[in-house]
Amino acid sequence: MxxxxxxxxxxxxxxxxxxxxxxxxxxxxxxxxxxxxxxxxxxxxxxxxxxICKVPDMKGIEERDGYVRIGAMETHGELAKNPLIEEYFQALSMACDHVGSKQIRNKGTIGGSLGNASVAGDMLPVLYLFHGEIELYNQNGTSRRVKAEEFSLGVGKTVLETQEVILAIWIPIHKERKSCFVKLGGRREVTIAEISLAMSWESQRGAFHQVDGILGAVDVKPIYLEEADEILGDKEVGEAEKDQLSASLSERIRIIRENRKRQPKLRIRDCEKVYKERAVKGVVYDVLNIMEEMERGYE
Ligand SMILES: Cc1cc2nc3c(=O)[nH]c(=O)nc-3n(C[C@H](O)[C@H](O)[C@H](O)COP(=O)(O)OP(=O)(O)OC[C@H]3O[C@@H](n4cnc5c(N)ncnc54)[C@H](O)[C@@H]3O)c2cc1C
The missing domain is CATH 3.30.43 (Uridine Diphospho-n-acetylenolpyruvylglucosamine Reductase; domain 2)
Structure with a gap:
């Protein structure tokens, strides 16, 4: 070059x-x-x-005005072990802890992950979950904040203008909520997500209350799961609920695959076609096991 x-x-x-x-x-x-x-x-x-590695404002993880502000140059490694992130945004901590290898986590940044705008990126689904905002800084020395769900415009495309960079990420603090993140990849380590699932909830009388869920890496943008609360919220969760949520996500993935088949440019590999629809069940079970373990840990 x-x-x-x-x-x-x-x-x-x-x-x-x-x-x-x-x-x-x-x-x-x-x-x-x-x-x-x-x-x-x-x-x-x-x-x-x-x-952009030498700009001090691009660094730092701090609590400010009811939010945690994360400088765009913070690495996955730093985020994974940061006490504020561990306390308020466990799903982000878990996602960062499983990005690539130790070398990638030490160099790769949250801003870079968003700027890359990969469908398989782990940061955007988690920012959807927490209703995060992305602060963009421009050539005039001013900034604007964009909601996480408005940032991506599709594969490799974002709302970033030519003379603009991501300066920071702002996540509102909801102390009462817990969260977790699971991804399934082609291999155990250094793997890119084939499916990711992020969940957040409040503990209430031994049940999950106001459950939010985001499904990532199956479509061009992460997907809000309206059904998560209907299926899991305010009740004892057993096999029936886990199967119901798995079936619902499997159906969503089937519809996405059917739609993609109609767009020749997006045609996916044969082996992937049914795989994700079946594999999502394992991801749902993993996520719910972690949610249950976290609840037991807080008793
Ligand atoms: C082996 C390997 C494994 C990986 N595993 C994972 C994984 O498990 N999960 C995952 O999510 N990603 C993974 N990645 C992708 C990548 O490491 C991450 O997306 C990383 O966070 C990118 O950050 P970076 O700082 O290295 O970005 P860079 O490589 O420096 O930049 C990436 C893109 O973002 C733009 N950009 C960077 N910072 C900004 C900014 N502040 N404002 C505007 N644009 C910006 C750049 O122009 C470029 O287009 C992996 C990559 C490799 C090579």
Whole structure:
């Protein structure tokens, strides 16, 4: 790859100035775990690389105004072991703890995961679950906040403008809620999600109350599971409820597959067709086992 300019701002003011030089052919570099792989695999005609690793405002995990603010340059490794994240957003902690390998977790950032906009990315489903907001910073030195569910526009596409970067992620704190995350991949370690499931709930009288669920990696965007509360909420959960939720998710995946078959560009591999519809049952059982274990742990 030939590239004429490398920019590395070290303050927000410098960042705004450098963003003003970005064109459609410019690239933003964070931890490089995705970008470097892409640059090595195909020729890219870039006029400028903007490295954002030296901007102090891109770092930090702190409680502010009822939210936890996470700098876009925080790595999965840092997030997985952060006490605030462990206390309020267990699903995020679990998701970060299972991203790629230790090397990927040490370099890969939450901002990079969102910027990459992969269908299989683990961060966006979790941010949907927590109703997170993504703060975007631009060449004028101002920022705007976008809801997690409005950020992605499809595979590899986001609302990010050319002269804009992700500055931080804001997640509202709901102290009374617990959460968890499970993903199924092609292998045990260093695996990309084939299916991910994130759940959050309140404990009430020994039952799961106001259950929220998000299904990831099966469609171009994560999916809200309205049925999660209907099936699991405020009752004793046994095999019947687990099977009912599995059947519902399996049906959702079947419909997505049927729709995809009608779009030749999106045609999926034969082996995947039925696999996810069946495998989701295991993911539901795993998630519910963790939810039950977490409840026992809090008794
Ligand atoms: C072996 C391997 C395993 C992986 N496993 C997982 C996994 O289990 N789960 C998972 O979710 N991902 C996984 N990934 C994908 C990747 O590591 C993550 O998405 C990571 O978080 C990317 O962060 P980064 O800082 O390295 O981004 P970079 O590679 O630097 O950038 C990725 C993209 O985001 C853009 N970008 C980066 N930061 C910003 C920002 N602040 N504002 C705007 N745009 C930005 C870049 O321009 C680029 O397009 C894996 C990757 C590899 C190579």
């Amino acid at each position: 030939a590239c004429e300019t490398y920019l590395q701002p070290s303050s927000l003011t410098e960042l705004a100035e450098d963003l003003g030089k970005m064109t459609e052919k410019s690239l933003v570099l964070a931890g490089g775990t995705d970008l470097m792989v892409k640059l090595r695999s195909r020729p890219v005609d870039a006029d400028c690389i903007l490295s």
